[in-house]
Amino acid sequence: MFSSTGPDVSPYDALLLLSFGGPEKPDDVVPFLENVTRGRGIPRERLEEVGQHYFLFGGRSPINDQNRALLAAIREDLAGGGIDLPVYWGNRNWDPYLADTLAQMRDDGITRAAVLTTSAYSCYSSCRQYRENLAAAAAEVEGAPRLDRLRQYFNHPGFVEPVVDATLAGLAELSDNVRERAELVFVTHSIPTEMAVTSGGDGDAYVRQHLSVAAEITARVRQETGRHHDYSLVYCSRSGSPHTPWLEPDVNDHLAAIAQRGAGAVVLVPVGFVSDHMEVIYDLDTEALATAQKLGLEAARAATPGDDPRFVAMVRDLLVERAAVERGEQVDRAAVGDLAAWPEICAVGCCPNPRGERPALCGLDA
Secondary structure, X not given: OOOOOOOOOOOOOEEEEEEOOOOOOHHHHHHHHHHHHOOOOOOHHHHHHHHHHHHOOOOOOOHHHHHHHHHHHHHHHHHHOOOOXXXXXXXXXXXXXXXXXXXXXXXXOOOEEEEEEOOOOOOHHHHHHHHHHHXXXXXXXXXXXXXXXXXXXXXXXXXXXXXXXXXXXXXXXXXXXXXXXXXXXXXXXXXXXXXXXXXXXXXXXXXXXXXXXXXHHHHHHHHHHOOOOOEEEEEEOOOOOOOOOEOOOEHHHHHHHHHHOOOOXXXXXXXXXXXXXXXXXXXXXXXXXXXXXXHOOEEEEOOOOOOOHHHHHHHHHHHXXXXXXXXXXXXXXXXXXXXXXXXXXEOOOOOOOOOOOOOOOOEOOO
């Protein structure tokens, strides 16, 4: 389906925004966390402890409102670009649940949809788990449309450029006497080390992708300011057994280390996240900024892409790109940094499930 004034997006007759989901009121918090951790044997008392993070913000995650804003922006952008395509939204762990959305799409006559996930990088939890969720939901809904996931977009200019500007804005917030020496601390979600090692078709993709983006952003900041800033990649939101190795250093430990060696200021750049959801507003805005203050580090936190027009336009670009690929056409895939654009279709064994194989869509093994 496409307008005569816009690019051809056939064979797709819909776009699906697929996200994580989050609680919208206090009574939702523990049931939501039970959905997220189902099958892992985590006791309810631990879930209630984690739930306190949400209760600090009224028992409501900001992620669903952020997805509503992104959804509206995508619809407006597609219409403005001459693309007449319905856009749906489904979540992995909370309403609107993915299976319910697929049922609605089927009832609306949708036969084939492109899928954008709100996760830019490659590992089990940010890549294959979404593909498993797609497979499970499609199996549950008789007559569900065919689904093609759009590629991972960690190095697409529409993701990178808003983060560059946000980093520059963070630097501008700092005092003049510390700005030039400020360190850029790029933060992403920690994952088990084993999951990181097996991520991507060639392994270690999760860390390699983040390091590539961090280096690109730092270089672009230098182009704008004429100053080089030391930078590092650190992690937040560790969970699970303390006996299982996870990616380190934790952001708070890193802040302590750089304060000890004499750093005076930092900009926290949540490069692993597309919007200011709970891991950002609690782990960074609440915990990490408090740690920085305690250590005497002046700190600013850069914004995430959210519904920045460049990020929204990226969605349109990925849709048009994938449609052309499906029609057998040659395409130029936009990418910046030292890594190529990621493949549209995952390789066999890409980002394996650490708990054993499950059916997954959108890969060469599905």
